[in-house]
Structures are given as C-alpha cells and as structure tokens.
Amino acid sequence: MAAPSALRGADATSAASAPGDAASVQPSDAISNSVVQVFATVRYPDVRKPWTKQSPQEISGSGMVIEGKRILTNAHVVLYASRLQIQGHGAGDRVSATVESVAPGIDLAVLKLDDETFFDSHPPLGRANELPKIKDPVLVYGYPTGGTSLSITKGIISRIDFAPYNFPVSGLRIQIDAAINHGNSGGPALVGDKVIGLAFSFLNGAQNIGYIIPTEEIDLFMKGVAEGGYKGKPAEFSSLQTLENPALRKFLKLAPTAHGILVQAPESPDPAYPLKKWDLITKIGDVPVDDQGMIKLSGDLRVAFGYMVQKLAKDGKVPLRVVRGGAEIAVDMPVVSDYRGLFPDLGGAYPSYFIVGPIVFTQASAPMIGGIDRNRVADDALVARGSPLLTRRADRPAFEGEGIVVIPAPFFPHTLSKGYADPELRVVAAINGIPIRNLLHLVQVIRDADGPYIKVEFVDKHSVKLIFPRAEMIAATDQILNDNGVRNQGSADAMAVWNAKPAAK
Numbered sequence: 001m002a003a004p005s006a007l008r009g010a011d012a013t014s015a016a017s018a019p020g021d022a023a024s025v026q027p028s029d030a031i032s033n034s035v036v037q038v039f040a041t042v043r044y045p046d047v048r049k050p051w052t053k054q055s056p057q058e059i060s061g062s063g064m065v066i067e068g069k070r071i072l073t074n075a076h077v078v079l080y081a082s083r084l085q086i087q088g089h090g091a092g093d094r095v096s097a098t099v100e101s102v103a104p105g106i107d108l109a110v111l112k113l114d115d116e117t118f119f120d121s122h123p124p125l126g127r128a129n130e131l132p133k134i135k136d137p138v139l140v141y142g143y144p145t146g147g148t149s150l151s152i153t154k155g156i157i158s159r160i161d162f163a164p165y166n167f168p169v170s171g172l173r174i175q176i177d178a179a180i181n182h183g184n185s186g187g188p189a190l191v192g193d194k195v196i197g198l199a200f201s202f203l204n205g206a207q208n209i210g211y212i213i214p215t216e217e218i219d220l221f222m223k224g225v226a227e228g229g230y231k232g233k234p235a236e237f238s239s240l241q242t243l244e245n246p247a248l249r250k251f252l253k254l255a256p257t258a259h260g261i262l263v264q265a266p267e268s269p270d271p272a273y274p275l276k277k278w279d280l281i282t283k284i285g286d287v288p289v290d291d292q293g294m295i296k297l298s299g300d301l302r303v304a305f306g307y308m309v310q311k312l313a314k315d316g317k318v319p320l321r322v323v324r325g326g327a328e329i330a331v332d333m334p335v336v337s338d339y340r341g342l343f344p345d346l347g348g349a350y351p352s353y354f355i356v357g358p359i360v361f362t363q364a365s366a367p368m369i370g371g372i373d374r375n376r377v378a379d380d381a382l383v384a385r386g387s388p389l390l391t392r393r394a395d396r397p398a399f400e401g402e403g404i405v406v407i408p409a410p411f412f413p414h415t416l417s418k419g420y421a422d423p424e425l426r427v428v429a430a431i432n433g434i435p436i437r438n439l440l441h442l443v444q445v446i447r448d449a450d451g452p453y454i455k456v457e458f459v460d461k462h463s464v465k466l467i468f469p470r471a472e473m474i475a476a477t478d479q480i481l482n483d484n485g486v487r488n489q490g491s492a493d494a495m496a497v498w499n500a501k502p503a504a505k
Contacts, residue, residue, distance in 0.1 A: 034065040037143040040081040047368040050353035062142035062187030071111040073186030105169030128194035142187025162303040168339040180210030232337035234313035239265040243291040261293035274331040283321035354490040357473035358414040363439040364404040385460040403438030
C-alpha cells in the first residue's frame with residue numbers, strides 16, 4: 001500500500017493482545033459473525049516491463065458486512081485481483097466476490113457477492129456516528145496471517161489526526177495500540193458495539209502502532225458510492241507555511257492578535273486565483289486556524305485545518321477569512337476532488353506502452369517514481385542527468401494532456417541498437433524533431449512519419465540521440481516481439497492510435 005513513508009498496509013500476521021485499559025472490552029459472537037476473510041489472487045503491474053505483469057500472488061485480508069448486502073474492505077486488498085473470494089467466521093466454504101467500487105486514495109473498497117444468501121445469516125455491523133475519544137478501549141477483528149481463525153486484539157485509542165493517505169488524498173486517521181498485522185487490513189475496529197473504523201496499516205518497525213480509517217471517512221466514501229460513483233475528496237493544494245517564527249511575523253507587520261497559516265505559493269499562478277502569496281488564513285468557515293495551521297475540534301483534540309474542507313466544501317468552494325495587506329477579507333477557496341498530477345497513480349489499471357523495433361515506450365506514473373525512490377543507484381543517476389522523473393515529480397501537467405514519456409527498460413536485443421548505450425529511464429523529448437506531448441502522441445508521430453529515419457531525442461542531460469532506419473525498425477518489430485515472448489506490441493489505447501489512419505496532410 002502506498003501510504004505515508006513509514007507505514008505498511010496490513011494487507012496480507014499473527015496478532016498479540018495489547019495490555020492495559022481495554023481488558024474490560026469483551027468480544028462479541030454477533031460481531032464476529034459479520035467479519036469476513038478476503039482472499040485475492042492478484043497480478044500487480046510491472047512498471048519497468050509494462051508489456052507483462054508480475055507473477056500471480058495469493059494474499060488475504062479482512063472485511064466486514066455493511067448495509068445493502070455488501071462487504072467493506074481496503075482497496076489495497078483487492079486492487080489488481082483476478083479472483084476474489086470471502087469466507088465467513090467459522091464457515092467451510094468460500095463465496096466468490098467482485099469489486100463494486102474502489103477508492104485507492106482513501107484505501108476503501110466495496111465488494112458484492114455472487115451468492116447474496118450469505119447475508120441472510122451475516123447481518124451488517126452498525127457504525128458509530130462520531131469520533132471516539134482518546135483512551136477509549138477498542139477491539140480489532142480480523143484474520144492476520146499465521147492462523148485460519150478470527151483474531152481479536154485489544155487496545156486503546158491513542159491519537160486522532162488528519163494525515164496523508166495515498167497522495168494526493170488526506171483524511172482523518174485514528175492511531176491505536178492494539179496489534180495490527182498483515183491480513184488485518186479491512187477488519188473492523190469497535191468501541192462498545194459500534195464500528196469506529198477499518199484497520200488499514202501499521203507503523204513499520206514499531207510495536208503496536210496501528211491505524212484505523214474512521215467511520216467519518218467511510219461514510220463520505222459510501223455517500224459517493226450511493227450517488228453514482230465515488231469521485232474523490234475535495235482538497236486544496238497551495239503551499240503553506242506556519243507562522244511560529246517571530247521575525248516572520250514582524251516582516252509581515254502582523255498584529256499580535258493575528259493568527260493563522262501563511263500561503264507561501266498559491267495553487268494556481270493565475271492572477272484571478274482568490275488566494276495570494278503571503279495571505280494569512282485565519283479562519284476556515286467560522287473555525288479559527290492557529291499558527292501551526294491547526295484547528296480545535298473538541299477538548300484537546302487538534303487536527304490540520306484541511307480537515308474542514310471535506311466538511312464545508314460546496315459547489316467546489318470553501319469559505320475562508322484571510323488577512324491581506326493588513327485587512328481581513330472573505331475569500332472562497334476553490335477545491336478539487338480530482339487532483340491530476342504529472343505522474344498519476346494507476347488506480348488499479350495497467351500502464352500503457354508501445355513497442356517499435358527494439359524500444360519500449362511508456363508514460364511515467366506514480367508507481368514508477370516510487371520504484372525509483374527505492375533504488376538509490378537509479379535515483380542518483382537521474383539526479384546527475386537532471387531527469388524530469390525527479391525534477392518534476394511534484395508538478396501538475398503544464399498543459400492539458402501532458403504526460404512524461406519514458407523508456408522503462410533496456411533495448412530488446414537486435415542489431416538495430418548496435419553501438420547505442422541502453423536508454424533505460426531516459427525521458428523522450430522529441431521524435432523527428434516534434435516535441436512529444438504524451439505516449440499516444442508519440443505513437444501518432446511514429447505512425448505518421450514518412451522520412452527514412454526515426455530520430456529519438458531525450459530531455460536528460462548528456463543523452464545521445466538515437467537514429468533508426470524507419471522501415472527496418474517497423475519491419476523488425478514482429479520478430480523482436482516473438483523472440484522475447486511479448487504478446488502485444490502495445491496496450492489497447494496505443495494500438496488504437498497505431499492502427500488508425502494517418503491524418504490527411
């Protein structure tokens with residue numbers, strides 16, 4: 001699961017009980033009956049070899065019965081599943097399932113069953129309609145790896161905050177000290193007889209620090225599903241800065257009573273954008289924002305002010321009070337639910353690609369960037385080359401449809417590449433002098449080329465140009481595919497462009 005850096009998804013291990021205040025909480029047979037084990041056969045994408053998939057893996061997680069004869073679990077348990085099954089507590093048979101709705105950003109998914117008679121004896125669990133309190137005792141139900149029976153662990157609510165999930169999504173998150181391990185993902189956490197959230201990750205390298213997706217986030221997801229499809233969570237992406245430094249306050253000539261979070265760089269450079277550099281956001285709605293960008297919810301509970309966006313967003317806007325030029329004014333901050341970064345997450349899809357001659361092209365994605373981050377040698381090489389795979393990783397597209405086209409793998413063996421260094425992870429700048437906008441544009445440019453050569457130019461520093469004889473390159477493609485056991489020259493979207501008629505000249 002692509003969670004914050006130190007977190008691990010609890011997606012597929014034996015859980016030990018946590019001691020302490022939770023001893024008074026007792027497991028319930030009725031609740032156990034509504035917790036299921038989820039079995040998935042998955043084939044994840046291979047972003048460095050996009051013409052194939054990783055080998056099949058058998059993983060398991062947990063889930064719970066919800067209203068509407070459905071199962072709720074984590075997205076990372078079911079993404080890329082070619083086969084899904086669930087098994088009830090104490091049952092001997094598995095029931096086939098399919099994904100009805102999935103939200104990788106907030107890590108939730110809804111499953112429906114082929115045989116809905118399962119629900120006749122497995123009723124839905126009730127969800128709490130408010131956040132639990134710190135130190136509330138909690139029970140976590142699930143099926144961690146290491147056994148076949150239901151595991152129930154005890155603990156307390158340790159912390160509640162508003163934190164990143166899978167970029168660009170943030171949400172409320174509950175920290176507990178009950179053990180959560182691989183396989184617990186999707187299992188319910190209960191305070192009393194009400195579900196307060198769904199287990200989804202644990203802190204790698206730490207003991208008994210687990211995380212729960214609270215029911216408020218679940219209800220937002222379910223509301224979107226009921227309205228015809230979850231569209232994502234509203235958010236705003238300006239760069240912000242705390243107001244804790246005394247010199248910064250003096251520089252901005254702020255009154256001692258002024259408190260809030262500073263806008264360091266607005267989300268949009270458009271002069272019409274309502275937020276400006278050095279705006280001080282003092283309130284979101286009617287809720288005061290402190291100098292760390294936090295708001296008070298109740299008692300001692302403080303969370304990042306961005307939490308209120310999902311509470312207040314209406315028609316794509318959220319009301320703010322800001323101090324600008326010494327005066328406090330009201331602005332409507334635009335928010336979006338479909339943030340589009342230059343390197344998008346695949347969201348359960350497989351990467352597009354296109355092969356011509358000995359070269360494979362693909363469009364860079366967030367999983368590819370994540371893989372580079374885990375490979376220090378590749379990372380250092382990209383730094384030295386000034387590669388956009390690093391320098392633009394936080395960028396939005398510079399124009400509609402922009403995508404970074406990259407060569408993800410070494411050349412396929414062939415005499416056409418004789419004398420050329422492998423262009424692995426080089427970013428394509430132009431084909432035959434035509435700047436490349438995205439992968440499908442590259443396919444179109446190669447398709448429509450009529451000169452004797454295909455010239456490939458790269459963005460990266462110190463990169464050579466690749467020159468291939470056009471007719472020989474295209475003619476050699478089928479043999480190269482056969483020699484390397486590649487079934488398809490390109491993904492369906494790329495081949496639709498390749499097989500279309502060239503535009504009239």
